Amino acid sequence: MEKATAARFFGQAAIWGASFTFIKFALQDFSPNQLVLFRLILGAVTLAAIILFTGRSFKLSGTAWFHVAVSSIFANVVPYLLLSFGEQHTSAGLAGVLIGGTPLVTLFISTLALRAEPATPRKVTGFFLGFLGVALVVSPWKVEGSSLLGALACFGAAASYAVGYAYVSRFLSPLKLDPITLGANQLISAAVLLGLALPFFAWPAIETVSVIPLLSLLYLGVLASGFANILYFRLIQDVGAATASAVDYVVPVFAVLFGAVLLLEPLSWNVILGGAVILIGMAIAEGRIGSSSLSPASSGKANKS
Template sequence: MLSQFLMLALAWGSSFLFIKIALEGLSPSQVVLGRLLAGAMALLAVTAVTRQRLPRDPAIWGHLAVVSVLLCVVPFSLFSWAELHVPSGLASIYNATTPLMTLLVASVALPEERPNRSKLAGLLLGFIGVVVVLGPWRGLSRGEGLAQAACLLATLSYGLAFVYLRRFVSPRGLPALPVATVQVGLGAVIMLVLAPLTATDPVHLSWPVVLSVAALGIAGTGLAYLWNTNVVAAWGATNASTVTYLTPVVGVALGIAVLGESVSWNEPLGAVVVVAGIALSQGRISFGHRSTTDTASAALPAARTGPGRSKL
């Protein structure tokens, strides 16, 4: 199971590198279309091999269409556009704020998950980390500032999607694989419908571009979901969520090693602060005495998130 956990961290962490390479020959919308088509085909193949049935209830398909927009179409598009202006490693650092955004949305949308002191402290610490990553004292160009805002909007969209899943889909107890297959498949259909309007730029294909899109779809959008499901089943949702700590490390390391990207001192420092905020909000670290009630409450969101955690 450790091998699947490490492959999951590598798949999600390297996604930002593959986006950057794919953008050398494709527009952001074309990258999203390609990865969703590849991911849908991979998941459909696994669903067929395992002989699992897709859900038939039209209401479920409607809910999954909403999830597809929030979990695939919107964040994938925002990250792809953002990487036209910011390094892939920086985008991977911002992706690490997904658990914080999920907690923020859940605190507002789910009354039963009102934050305790540890969660509030974790949120505050995490968003201090975001400010450190942003580095407003350095000054930002308009494009760079908008790109970093797009990264944060993407993780907010992830947070909205996870809470929506938890509220409208998870209680139905559907198998994870068919849910993922419908979700990614609907995302591919949506992007195909939008393609005449959003994906009309000239295409310049090369082997690095083609292989990057294939890796994004098959590994980062398809197989990674299965690996995550297996890790959650074996280790539990809370332990599985620690992959969030590794993906920015992978993303930054690959950006430096493969693309020669530079890293400002504030970016890894801010990433460490963000991860500390996540750990505090999840009850992994604490300051002072915590009651049993606080401990149980801190574990609740992770336990309810289930197999469908952040993926990019």
């Protein structure tokens, strides 16, 4: 992974990791479906503004538009709704950690559906080690039964994200389209699809909106949905679905850290140890360490998978 790609990788992880804390704040004044719809609209407006100011085009072919619409369901609408619901019943840190299941699910889907992204011994070893690190961070023995429903919703979001990664890699990445154009169209599509589904959701009246929930909503829309979507498409184009999804191994570390600082959620030894294990697993998956014993490929080729 090149330095610029690594910077985008960790930047996306930090933005998404912080989003779990800001979802908690935003839910103080907004219902889950309100939060998701406003978040999608803000993200779409942000990327649309970038397109207009930089002279890019919104135009996509009919086939590309279809795939963008499908990917928006798995990458935006479903996981955003599940996370917003799940965080009503569990902590921000736990929600972020459960997203750590995304890379393993993505690896499984990619192996079955994407011939260009085989599950090499090195990648499998690194991903399983990364998931072990996630388990250390989450400390499942500390999770109370009352949060099981929220935890399942968050893991459902992880599975939906995994399908989204594989779908984008299979149908959109080969088109080599501008990530900003793709991101804008995907968020617009997601907002429209959710808007069409609104009659099936409760829409409670918004009585008051205080500063912190409003600023949290702006963060989730502009950064976590807008700019992060650009990084999302660029990473999948650069390194493929499975490796790009490994960003969700680092997201839990940022989620727990932001939860500890901003929400005063407990931070213990297992977070530091789990974070270290996650980074080691990523290094193995990327061929930074142990590539000679885990893969028949030479070290010069290890970073290309």
